[in-house]
Amino acid sequence: xxxxxxxxxxxxxxxxxxxxxxxxxxxxxxxxxxxxxxxxxxxxxxxxxxxxxxxxxxxxxxxxxxxxxxxxxxxxxxxxxxxxxxxxxxxxxxxxxxxxxxxxxxxxxxxxxxxxxxxxxxxxxxxxxxxxxxxxxxxxxxxxxxxxxxxxxxxxxxxxxxxxxxxxxxxxxxxxxxxxxxxxxxxxxxxxxxxxxxxxxxxxxxxxxxxxxxxxxxxxxxxxxxxxxxxxxxxxxxxxxxxxxxxxxxxxxxxxxxxxxxxxxxxxxxxxxxxxxxxxxxxxxxxxxxxxxxxxxxxxxxxxxxxxxxxxxxxxxxxxxxxxxxxxxxxxxxxxxxxxxxxxxxxxxxxxxxxxxx
Amino acid sequence: xxxxxxxxxxxxxxxxxxxxxxxxxxxxxxxxxxxxxxxxxxxxxxxxxxxxxxxxxxxxxxxxxxxxxxxxxxxxxxxxxxxxxxxxxxxxxxxxxxxxxxxxxxxxxxxxxxxxxxxxxxxxxxxxxxxxxxxxxxxxxxxxxxxxxxxxxxxxxxxxxxxxxxxxxxxxxxxxxxxxxxxxxxxxxxxxxxxxxxxxxxxxxxxxxxxxxxxxxxxxxxxxxxxxxxxxxxxxxxxxxxxxxxxxxxxxxxxxxxxxxxxxxxxxxxxxxxxxxxxxxxxxxxxxxxxxxxxxxxxxxxxxxxxxxxxxxxxxxxxxxxxxxxxxxxxxxxxxxxxxxxxxxxxxxxxxxxxxxxxxxxxxxxxxxxxxxxxxxxxxxxxxxxxxxxxxxxxxxxxxxxxxxxxxxxxxxxxxxxxxxxxxxxxxxxxxxxxxxxxxxxxxxxxxxxxxxxxxxxxxxxxxxxxxxxxxxxxxxxxxxxxxxxxxxxxxxxxxxxxxxxxxxxxxxxxx
Numbered sequence: 062x063x064x065x066x067x068x069x070x071x072x073x074x075x076x077x078x079x080x081x082x083x084x085x086x087x088x089x090x091x092x093x094x095x096x097x098x099x100x101x102x103x104x105x106x107x108x109x110x111x112x113x114x115x116x117x118x119x120x121x122x123x124x125x126x127x128x129x130x131x132x133x134x135x136x137x138x139x140x141x142x143x144x145x146x147x148x149x150x151x152x153x154x155x156x157x158x159x160x161x162x163x164x165x166x167x168x169x170x171x172x173x174x175x176x177x178x179x180x181x182x183x184x185x186x187x188x189x190x191x192x193x194x195x196x197x198x199x200x201x202x203x204x205x206x207x208x209x210x211x212x213x214x215x216x217x218x219x220x221x222x223x224x225x226x227x228x229x230x231x232x233x234x235x236x237x238x239x240x241x242x243x244x245x246x247x248x249x250x251x252x253x254x255x256x257x258x259x260x261x262x263x264x265x266x267x268x269x270x271x272x273x274x275x276x277x278x279x280x281x282x283x284x285x286x287x288x289x290x291x292x293x294x295x296x297x298x299x300x301x302x303x304x305x306x307x308x309x310x311x312x313x314x315x316x317x318x319x320x321x322x323x324x325x326x327x328x329x330x331x332x333x334x335x336x337x338x339x340x341x342x343x344x345x346x347x348x349x350x351x352x353x354x355x356x357x358x359x360x361x362x363x364x365x366x367x368x369x370x371x372x373x374x375x376x377x378x379x380x381x382x383x384x385x386x387x388x389x390x391x392x393x394x395x396x397x398x399x400x401x402x403x404x405x406x407x408x409x410x411x412x413x414x415x416x417x418x419x
Numbered sequence: 420x421x422x423x424x425x426x427x428x429x430x431x432x433x434x435x436x437x438x439x440x441x442x443x444x445x446x447x448x449x450x451x452x453x454x455x456x457x458x459x460x461x462x463x464x465x466x467x468x469x470x471x472x473x474x475x476x477x478x479x480x481x482x483x484x485x486x487x488x489x490x491x492x493x494x495x496x497x498x499x500x501x502x503x504x505x506x507x508x509x510x511x512x513x514x515x516x517x518x519x520x521x522x523x524x525x526x527x528x529x530x531x532x533x534x535x536x537x538x539x540x541x542x543x544x545x546x547x548x549x550x551x552x553x554x555x556x557x558x559x560x561x562x563x564x565x566x567x568x569x570x571x572x573x574x575x576x577x578x579x580x581x582x583x584x585x586x587x588x589x590x591x592x593x594x595x596x597x598x599x600x601x602x603x604x605x606x607x608x609x610x611x612x613x614x615x616x617x618x619x620x621x622x623x624x625x626x627x628x629x630x631x632x633x634x635x636x637x638x639x640x641x642x643x644x645x646x647x648x649x650x651x652x653x654x655x656x657x658x659x660x661x662x663x664x665x666x667x668x669x670x671x672x673x674x675x676x677x678x679x680x681x682x683x684x685x686x687x688x689x690x691x692x693x694x695x696x697x698x699x700x701x702x703x704x705x706x707x708x709x710x711x712x713x714x715x716x717x718x719x720x721x722x723x724x725x726x727x728x729x730x731x732x733x734x735x736x737x738x739x740x741x742x743x744x745x746x747x748x749x750x751x752x753x754x755x756x757x758x759x760x761x762x763x764x765x766x767x768x769x770x771x772x773x774x775x776x777x778x779x780x781x782x783x784x785x786x787x788x789x790x791x792x793x794x795x796x797x798x799x800x801x802x803x804x805x806x807x808x809x810x811x812x813x814x815x816x817x818x819x820x821x822x823x824x825x826x827x828x829x830x831x832x833x834x835x836x837x838x839x840x841x842x843x844x845x846x847x848x849x850x851x852x853x854x855x856x857x858x859x860x861x862x863x864x865x866x867x868x869x870x871x872x873x874x875x876x877x878x879x880x881x882x883x884x885x886x887x888x889x890x891x892x893x894x895x896x897x898x899x900x901x902x903x904x905x906x907x908x909x910x911x912x913x914x915x916x917x918x919x920x921x922x923x924x925x926x927x928x929x930x931x
Contacts, residue, residue, distance in 0.1 A: 234437050235472050241430040242441040242475065246551075250423045275429050298423045310512045314476040319444075319549035324476035325469065325513040337437070347435040 064139040071168040074137050078148060081141050091119050091147055093175045093339070096166060096193055099124045100182055106331070107181040112149070113332035118339045119147045121171050125162055125193065130155030135165060163192040170196065175342050179335065182206040187220035201338050203228040210263035215359060218352040223344030229263045230348050231334045232289075235326055236268065239304055239314065240293060247316045249297035254280045257294075259287040268293065270355035271347075289328055439473055442870035444550045446479035446520075446541055450528070450568060451559035452493070453484050456591070461559065462497050463504040464862040469517050470507040471859075473867055479520040479544040483537060485527060493523035506860055520548050528560070529567050534575035541577070552584025555869055562593060566607045578611040589618045589869055592683050593674065597894065598887035605880045614879065618869045623684045623789075624876045625861030625868075628824040632691050632791075633700070635818065635826065642816070643696075645795070647770045652796045652813065653924075654692065654776045656685050657931050659784035661736055663909070664758070669749030677728075677760040677894060680780035682886045684789075686713065687878065688820070689776055692791050693766055702874040706882065713885040715767045716776075722896040727905075727917035729759035731783040734909030741783065741909045755897070757904040758782040761917045762893055763924070777921060779928070783909040788931045789820040803839060810842045815929070825849035 064077050095115070099107045104126060111122050133156035140149035152165055170176055178188070178197035184207075185191040188200040204227050207213040217227055244251075254272050258265030268290055269280040276295075285291040292305035300317035304326075312326035431438065447465070451457060468474045482493045497517075502509060522540050526533025544550055554577070558568060569588075572578040580586045588608065595601030608617050623629055636642060645651070658680050664671040671679075690709040697704040719725035733743040744750065744758055759781030766776065795814035808831070815829040826848045834840040868876055897904075907914040912928065921928055 231437075237430070237435075238438050238441055238472060239476075241428060241438055242443075244428045244430050245441075246443060246475075248424050248426075248428060250425055251429070272430075275432070277429075311515065312476075316549070319551075320477070320547055322476040322548060323516055323519065325472070325510065325516045327510070327512065341436060345434075345437075347432055347437075 062141045064141075066137040066139070068134045069137050070135060071165055074139065074150060074169065077139055078150070081139060091121050091171055091174070093118060093120045093177055093342070094123060094169075094171045095120045095339070096123045096125060096176065096178045096197065098178070098180045098184075098193065099126050101126060101128065103181055107179075108149075110181070110331045110335050111179070114335040114339050115147045117336050120177075120339075121169070122147060122149045123166055123169055124149065124151045125166065126151065126153045127159045127162075128153050128155045133157040161192075163196060166193060166196060175199065177201065177339060177342070181331075186216045188217070188225055189220070189222045197224070199224050199226065199338075199342050201226055201228065201335070204263050205229060205232075209261075211261055211266055214263045214267065214352075215356065218356050221349060221352050223346075223349065226338060226345055226348060228331075228334050228338070229267050230345075230351070231337055232264050232329070233268055233271065234337060235329070236290060236293065236304070237271065239312070239324065239326065240272075240295070243302050243304065243314070243316060244295070246319075247297070247299075247302055249299055251276045251278055252296045252298065253278050254296065255283050255292075255294040256280060256290060257283040257285040257292045258290040260284050262287065262289065265290050266358075267351060267355060270358055271351035273358065274350045274354035439471070440867075440871055441473055442475050442478075442867060443553060444475045444477040444548065445553035445555060445870055446481060446544050446548075446550050447555050447557060447866075447870070448481045448483060448537070448541065449557045449559060450483050452482035452496075453486065454559050457559050458496075458500045459504050460860070460862045461557065461866070462500040463506065464860055464866050466497075466501040466505045466513070466517060467507045467860065467863050468867055470505075470510060470513045471863075474517075474870075476516070477520070477548040477550055478517070479522065479541075479548050479550055480517070481522045481524060481537070481540055481544070483524045483526060483533075485525065487525055488523050490521060490523050494518055494521045497521060506863075520544065528564055529571070531571060531574065534571045534577065538575050538577055550584075552581055554584065555587040555589060557589045559591060562590075562595075562604065565590065565604065569607050569611045573611040585616070585872065586612065587616045587618055587869060587872070588612045589620060591620050593678060594619060594683070594883045595887065596674070596678055598884060598891050601880075601883050601887050605883075615874065617880075618865075618874070618877045619879070619883065620865055621683050621687055621878055622861040622865065623820070624687060624878070625863075625865040626820065627859070627864075628818070628820050629688070629691065630876075631824075632688075632818055637696055646793075648772060648774045650795055651774050652794045653774055653926060654689075655792045655794065655929055656688050656692070656776065656778050656790075657792070657929075658685060658780045658789045659787060659912075659931065660782045661784060661787045661910075663731060663741060663783045664744065664747055667749070668744065668747035668754075669751075671758075672749070672751055672754050672756050675728075675756040675760065676758055676780045676782065677762070677890060677897075681760055681762065681778055682890050683878070683883075685778045685780060686716075686886045686889065687882075688789075688791055689713075689716070689764070689778065690882070692793075692818075693771055693776070695770070700875060702877075705875050706879060709878075710881050710885060712766060712768070713882060713889070715771075716764050716885075716889050717767055718889060718892050719763055719765070722893060724923055725763040725920055726893055726896070727759075727761045727914060727920045728757035728897055729781065729907040729914030729917065730756070730904040731758050731781075731909045732906040734783075734911070736783060736785070736910035743906070743909065755901070755903050757897070759784075759904070759907060759913045759917065761913065761920060763920070764889065775924060777926075777928070779913065779917065781913055784912055785910055786931075787822065790817055790931050791820065792817045792929050792931075794926075794929070803841065807839045808841050810840070812843045817929075823849060 062081060064081060066073055066077060095111060097107050097111050115122055135158050136153040138151040150169060154162055176197045177199045178194050179201040181203065184202035188194040188202055194200045202217060204210040204213040214227060214229055254276060256265050256269040265282060269282055273280040288309040291307060292303060295302040303315045304312050306312040306326050309328050312324050313321055314324050315321045449457060465480060522544060524537045524540050526536055541554060545552055556572065558565060578586055595604050690712050694708040694712040697708040730744045734741060761779035763775050763777050793816045797813055801808050811831045817827040819825050828846040829843055831841045832844045834842050865876060905914040905916050
C-alpha cells in the first residue's frame with residue numbers, strides 16, 4: 062500500500078501512518094528509525110539496501126530526498142505492505158524546506174528507540190554536525206562513494222565522534238575475522254605485517270591502520286592490482302601467515318607448517334554491510350582506535366575527543382535556525398518543532414559518553 | 420620457540436564484537452548420512468555456517484554409510500541437500516571450499532575394517548586440510564546402534580585424542596527410554612568419551628527464542644519481581660503438533676508423547692522458566708541452576724487425577740480427513756503408546772510452592788505451536804461491579820517459542836463507548852517474519868557450538884537423569900494400566916481426561 066501526500070506536513074504524515082497501520086492490523090514492533098539521505102539519482106539503490114536491512118531490523122525507514130524544486134513544500138509517500146516489515150516514509154523536500162530537514166524528521170522519529178542515519182553518498186565531513194546527523198545515535202557514511210576515499214576517510218577520522226561509522230570499516234569485518242582466527246590457531250609473536258592492494262584504496266589503508274593499532278608493529282603497504290585488498294601477510298619467527306585473495310571471491314589461507322587452504326571470502330554488497338552495521342548500535346572503540354592509527358600513519362595527529370552533541374541541543378539549534386530564517390520561515394513550523402521538542406525524552410546519558418582517547 | 424607465543428591474540432578485543440567466533444580446523448564425521456535429519460538439517464546447516472564465514476578454512480566433512488558411493492556421489496548428495504534446504508543463498512565459491520573437504524567412507528557400522536578405512540580417510544584429511552586431529556562424530560543413527568559405533572570408534576583408536584587435537588561425540592534424543600536405560604547409554608558413551616566431550620543435542624535449546632527466554636527473564640527489571648507464587652497462579656507449557664506419526668507407527672510405538680517430548684524439550688523449557696538466576700551464563704552455572712530446579716520437581720501422588728494420556732482417533736484436521744493412530748501403518752494391536760500426554764508437576768521451592776506446572780504435548784492437535792504461558796492470579800480486589808468485569812479473564816504472559824516467535828501480554832482494558840466494561844486484550848511483541856527470516860537455524864548454532872567446544876546449550880547426563888526421575892513414575896503408572904490411552908478426535912485439543920484433569924484444580928487449558 063502506498064499513500065501519497067502532496068504539499069503536506071508531519072502531523073498529516075503521522076495521522077496517515079496511524080490510520081494505515083490500524084487498517085493493515087500489524088502491530089508495531091519496530092526497533093529503530095533509519096534515516097537515509099537519499100539522492101534522486103541513487104534513490105532506488107538506497108531504497109533496496111535499506112529495505113533489506115529492515116528485514117533483520119524492523120524499522121521506520123525515513124528517506125529524505127532533496128529535490129530541485131523552488132517552491133517551499135513537503136511531499137510524502139508512505140509505503141506499507143504485508144510482506145515488508147516496518148514502515149517506509151519517503152519525504153521530498155523542496156525549496157526552503159530543504160534547509161529544515163530536521164524539523165520534518167524530528168516528529169517522525171520513533172519514541173525512545175535508537176536513530177540511525179545513513180548517507181549512501183555525499184556525506185558531510187563532520188556527520189555529527191549535520192542537522193540530520195545530529196538527531197542520530199549512529200551515523201553511517203561510506204567513504205567509497207566519494208571521489209577521493211582516503212582523503213574522505215581521513216577527514217572523517219579528524220571529525221570522528223563515538224557513534225560514527227563508515228562502511229569502509231564494515232567491509233573489513235570478514236578479513237579481520239579470518240586474520241584473528243589465523244592467530245587463534247597460530248599464536249606467535251608478529252614481527253611485521255604487509256597489506257597489499259591498489260594504491261589509493263581506503264579499505265587497504267584502514268586495514269593497515271587497524272593492524273598497526275593492534276599489533277604495535279610496522280605495517281607496510283604494497284601496491285597490487287586489486288580488486289580490493291589482495292593479501293595480508295603477518296610475519297612471525299616461524300614464517301609468514303598469509304591470507305591472499307586475487308579474484309575478490311576466494312582466498313587462500315596459509316599458516317606455517319600447515320597445508321594451504323582455500324576459503325570463500327567475498328566482497329559483500331551494500332545490503333549486507335548495512336545489515337551488519339545495524340546489528341551494533343554502540344560506539345565502536347576498535348574502529349576509533351584504527352582511525353587514530355590511520356591519522357598517525359599519515360603523519361597527522363589523532364583528533365582531540367569531540368563531545369557528542371545531545372539530541373536536545375540539536376533540536377534547539379534546529380529551532381534557532383528556523384527562527385533565524387526570519388520572515389520567509391513558516392512560523393507554524395517552528396511552533397511544531399518546539400512542540401516536538403517538548404515531547405522529546407531527555408537524552409540517555411550512556412549513549413552520549415565522551416570517549417577517552419590518547 | 421615457546422617464548423615467541425603470545426598469551427592472548429592481539430587481534431581480538433572484547434570490545435570488537437563484530438568479529439564472529441570461527442571454529443578451529445576440524446573434521447565432522449557423520450554417521451547416518453542417508454537419514455532425513457542429515458539431509459534436511461545437518462548438511463544445510465554446515466553449508467549455512469560456511470556461507471556465514473564461521474567454518475574454518477580446512478574443514479572436513481566425512482560421511483559414513485553402507486551405500487556404495489564415491490566421494491563425488493556423496494558430495495552431490497550434500498549439494499542437493501544444500502540446494503533444497505539451505506537457509507542462505509547458494510554461492511559457488513562457498514560450495515567449492517566445502518567440497519574440497521568432503522569425503523565418503525563406505526562401510527558397515529559393525530565392521531572393524533570399515534573403521535580402519537574411516538581412520539585412514541580422516542588421517543588423510545588431517546594431512547591435506549591441516550585439521551590438527553580435531554574430530555567430531557555426529558551419531559545421527561538409532562540409539563540401539565550407539566554401542567556398536569562407540570565400541571568400534573574406541574577399538575580403532577578414533578576416539579582417543581592425539582596430536583593435541585580434540586574428539587567430540589554428538590548424539591540426538593532419545594537419551595534412553597527410562598532412567599535405567601539412560602544410565603546404560605551414558606555408560607557406553609563414557610567408555611570412549613569423557614563427559615565434557617559428549618554433546619547431547621536438544622534442538623529446542625538452539626532456538627533463538629529459547630535463548631531469548633533467558634534475556635527476557637534476566638535482562639529486565641519488570642518481570643522477575645512477579646515471577647513467583649505471589650503473582651503467578653499456574654504455568655502451562657504446551658507443545659502441539661498438527662501432524663500424526665505419518666506411517667512411522669512402528670518407530671513411534673513404545674516411545675509416545677511423554678518420552679518423545681516431555682522428558683527433554685518440555686522439562687528443559689520448564690527448567691529455564693522456573694530456575695533462579697545463574698551467577699553467569701557459562702555452562703557450569705547454567706546447568707547448576709537447571710539441575711537445582713529439576714531436582715525440586717515432584718509428580719503428584721494421585722497420578723490418576725493429575726495426568727492424562729490420549730491417542731488420536733480419525734477425524735478432520737485443517738480441512739483434511741485423517742486416519743486414527745490405530746490405522747497408521749505399522750501399528751501393533753497390543754500398543755498402549757500415547758500420542759498425547761499431559762501431566763501436572765509441582766516445584767518444591769519457596770518461589771514456586773503452590774504453583775502447578777501443567778505440561779502437555781500431543782500429535783494431531785489443531786495447530787503446531789509451542790509456548791510457555793504464565794497465568795497470573797486474579798486481582799485481590801476489583802473496584803468494579805461484577806457485570807463490568809464479566810468478560811475479564813486473568814492476566815497472562817505468554818512466550819511463544821514457535822511458530823510466530825514472540826511474547827504476548829494479556830490484560831484487561833476498557834471497551835470503548837461503554838460506561839465501564841472490561842475485556843481482555845493482547846499486547847504483542849513479535850520477532851515477526853522480519854527477525855526470524857535471517858536468524859540462524861537451531862542446528863547451525865548447535866553445530867557451531869560443538870565445533871567451538873562451547874557447551875552451555877547442551878544438557879548433560881545429570882539433566883537427562885533428572886528428567887527420567889520425574890517422568891518414570893508417570894510412565895510406570897500408565898504402563899500398569901494395561902489399557903490403551905483414551906481416544907481423542909484428530910484436530911481437537913486432546914482427550915476429555917486432559918480437560919478434566921485441569922478442571923479438577925479449578926483451571927482450564929489455554930487455547931494457544
